[in-house]
Amino acid sequence: MEDVQDGASPAVVRPRLLVLAAGELRLVLAPDAGGSIAAFTRQWREGSRLRELHWLRPASASGLAAANPLEMASFPLVPFCNRIRDGRASFGGREIRMPRNHPGDTAGHPLHGIGWLLPWELASAAPAEAVLALRVPADAAWPWSFSARQHFTLHERALQVTMTVRNEDTAVMPLGIGHHPYFPHHPGTRLRSPAAAMWQADAEVMPTRLDTGGPVPALREGVELSRLDLDNNFTGWERSARIDWPADAHGPRRCLVMEAEPPLDHFVLYCPRGQDHFCAEPVGQCTDWLNLxxxxxxxxxxxxxxxxxxxxxVRFVLRPDWDGAGGA
Structure with missing residues (x-):
């Protein structure tokens, strides 16, 4: 991956990875691992030293070898986000019978959709742009056929991701769509993400009731993540989140702003206490929406x-800043 030069054609390495470059930013895509992002970095020189800063948690070597999306930097959520209770729901006279699909979830509620479990095709690529494509036939788990595309555009100061889904079936299809980015959680990391309310959840991370208190006011003002221990959905999200990292061994004081467009009006925050990462997910629906x-x-x-x-x-943008242009 280090051999990619600005203006060069995107490089494909093994396991199949696509590397895009724009200015100091690099984006690594892993089509075979559920159409995932494997890394999003800044690379720069300090004297003769080449430095690298990760805006997303980088894919692990074992994850790359196994093409495991759960060990990537981010993966697509389609045709639904989050969990469906027991994998059972009805829509338009058709029954969804989704099997359990997450090895670490013992509750039996399938989650994250279908796209993250399948290899995506590379539809097109340029030095700073790529399109991944997927086509899924109807079956008992999801009784509608559909196709999906992810269009990644890397700029010198931003990554833009556009996701498109087409109903290839003969009947109306329900749809939830989003992405699942993992961000580094270093000491002192802060998050600001205004929303109207948070879904309280039970022990199986299923929504129970809406709450406008708790973490909602703190996230509106900005909060140090070490104070939180959450795996919750937020509704009435203002489609913007800002992450601030202090100057540390990883790099200078820096921030990243995530901006989304409708219908990405919902937000998931997975912030387990004591972990070195957290997830801040722009999504189009809340957990178990069809049943609720x-x-x-x-x-x-x-x-x-x-x-x-x-x-x-749908579209969202990640805008990293490392020289103070993003403000305090």
Whole structure:
């Protein structure tokens, strides 16, 4: 990966990785690992020394060898985000029967959708741009056929990700869409992410009730992550989150702003106490939205419906800053 030069064609290395470059930023994609991002970095020189700073938790060597999305930097969420209770739901007269799909989750609620478990095809690539594509036939787990694309565009100061899903079926399909980035959690890391309310959750991380207190005011103002221990959905998200890291051995004082567009109106924060990473996820629906819709409504839960042949596109941007341009 170190051999990629600015302006050069994107490099493919083994296991199959695609490296994009723009200025000091580098993006590494792992199509075979669920269409994941393997790394998002800044590379720069201090005198004769080449330095590297990770904006996302980098993929592990074992994760790359096994093409395991759970050990990547970020992976796509499609055609739903988060969990579906027991993998059972109904929509438009069709029954969803999704099997358990997460080796570390003993509760039996499948999560993260389907796309993260399948290899994606490289549809196109340029020095700072790439498109990954996926087509999924209908089956008992998800009884609608659909296709999806991820369009990655790397700029000198930003990474833009556009996700598009098309209903390839003959009936209306429910849809949730998003991404699952892992960020480094170093001592002193702070997060600001304004939202209207948080879904309290039970021991199996399933939503129980909405709460406007707790971490919601703290996240609106900005909070040091070491104070939190969460795995929760937030609704009424203002589609912006800012992460601040202090100057440390990893690099200078720096920040990253994540901005999203509708319908990414929901947010998941996974921040386990004592871990070296956390997840701040822009998503289009809350956990178990199909089963909770009759009780709570779409405003609190999100989610979309696609007619046959219809497409939905969503976009989010990661804007890192390392020289103070992002403000205090």
């Amino acid at each position: 819709l009759p009780r709570h409504g779409r405003d609190a839960l999100g989610g979309a419906e696609l007619a046959p042949g219809e497409t939905l596109s």
